[in-house]
Amino acid sequence: MKKIKVLLIEDNRLLRDGTTALLNEQEDIRAVSSPGNKSALTKAKKLVPDVVLLDLGLKSNNSLKVLESIKQQLPLTEVIVMDLIPVHSEVVEFVKAGVAGFVLKDATLDEFLHTIRAVVKGVKTLPPTMTDSLFSEIVEHALQSGQIDEVMSALIMTSREHDVISHIAAGKSNKEIAISLNVAVHTIENHIRNILDKLALHTRLELATLTHIKEVL
Structure with missing residues (x-):
């Protein structure tokens, strides 16, 4: 070994x-x-x-x-x-x-x-x-300083979570994402909840805004 x-x-x-x-x-x-x-x-x-x-x-x-x-x-x-x-x-x-x-x-x-x-x-x-309130501060600081890409890279995201974020960044609804990835809508909702937890965000809108600002992934 x-x-x-x-x-x-x-x-x-x-x-x-x-x-x-x-x-x-x-x-x-x-x-x-x-x-x-x-x-x-x-x-x-x-x-x-x-x-x-x-x-x-x-x-x-x-x-x-x-x-x-x-x-x-x-x-x-x-x-x-x-x-x-x-x-x-x-x-x-x-x-x-x-x-x-x-x-x-x-x-x-x-x-x-x-x-x-x-x-x-x-x-x-x-x-x-x-990945709680402290990370919320980190994200805010990173957005202000243009360093959000570096911070996002330090998070553990599954390949499916990457896929979901990419679709959200493209403006797709949960139903459209589910169809694209050939899974149930509730599965996409679970992925989004996990992503929000990791980013210390509260709503899908916040996530969409974040991905739109810097195209983080």
């Missing part, structure tokens, strides 16, 4: 050592760690990890600059940012810089591992708790 190579960049030594030990208990993961100083980039270039776990609040370095350097020098390495309570403006900046996912530091081990395994498969992830 090919193991997922993980590099954890974290200033707090206790958290760094504890997290690395937990990751190395997994059969499919091999983890090493580094504080957030200049040695982190050196270790990243030497290891060429599949995933970098990056503390958003590094005290020894600027986390955003570290992310940008990693993506520039190791474009195939996926980066997951860790934080307690991400600020929406920071989330947008990190998504724009190429982050593959966010994980909250109070997440469960299962959520943590799911995020790592998901980004390796090319799935960008946001924690469920960021």
Whole structure:
């Protein structure tokens, strides 16, 4: 079994050592760690990890600059940012810089591992708790700054949800979408409810407006 190579960049030594030990208990993961100083980039270039776990609040370095350097020098390495309570403006900046996912530091081990395994498969992830009112702020900020495409790419959407959004963007009704996709109308309604939840929107009109503004998908 090919193991997922993980590099954890974290200033707090206790958290760094504890997290690395937990990751190395997994059969499919091999983890090493580094504080957030200049040695982190050196270790990243030497290891060429599949995933970098990056503390958003590094005290020894600027986390955003570290992310940008990693993506520039190791474009195939996926980066997951860790934080307690991400600020929406920071989330947008990190998504724009190429982050593959966010994980909250109070997440469960299962959520943590799911995020790592998901980004390796090319799935960008946001924690469920960021798809509520906080994500509404992120969407608003992204629309104002012209960065909605980057933010939308960080959401987990199924291929069918992508199809539904494309049809909504084209101005089709639920019945027309159902006919196009050869499914029942109530199935389309369920997809739309799931999409609204993920985008922290409330109505189909809000979704149609959002897709019309930026053609997000």
